[in-house]
Amino acid sequence: MSRNPKAVWALVTALAALGVLLGGLAAAHYSGDVGLYEAIPAIPVGLVLAFVSVRLARRARLDHDRSLGRIGGRGIATAARILGGFALILAITGVLALGVFAVLSYAAE
Numbered sequence: 001m002s003r004n005p006k007a008v009w010a011l012v013t014a015l016a017a018l019g020v021l022l023g024g025l026a027a028a029h030y031s032g033d034v035g036l037y038e039a040i041p042a043i044p045v046g047l048v049l050a051f052v053s054v055r056l057a058r059r060a061r062l063d064h065d066r067s068l069g070r071i072g073g074r075g076i077a078t079a080a081r082i083l084g085g086f087a088l089i090l091a092i093t094g095v096l097a098l099g100v101f102a103v104l105s106y107a108a109e
Helices: 005-030 042-066 074-108
Strands: none
Touching: 005 042, 005 074, 042 074
């Protein structure tokens, strides 16, 4: 168990960001009751969680380096940074896709 709570929270928020983004995608794709417009709130929530995760992972690695490795958690922070970065890329891609969709919908009217 890590004595670096920032690393653990970074991993939890990274997994939450991925869960929110993939859950919104799955709900919009597989559910007949949930469409694209109902799944839109998943993107900003995932974006915020991913950003928080990357920031917490960075701070956890900084705490690890300041303590000369005594508090541990460097591996967890690295995993959180990778997963949070992936979630951040997914969220940014979702924002761009929604922007293009909005422009095309507006142009079609």
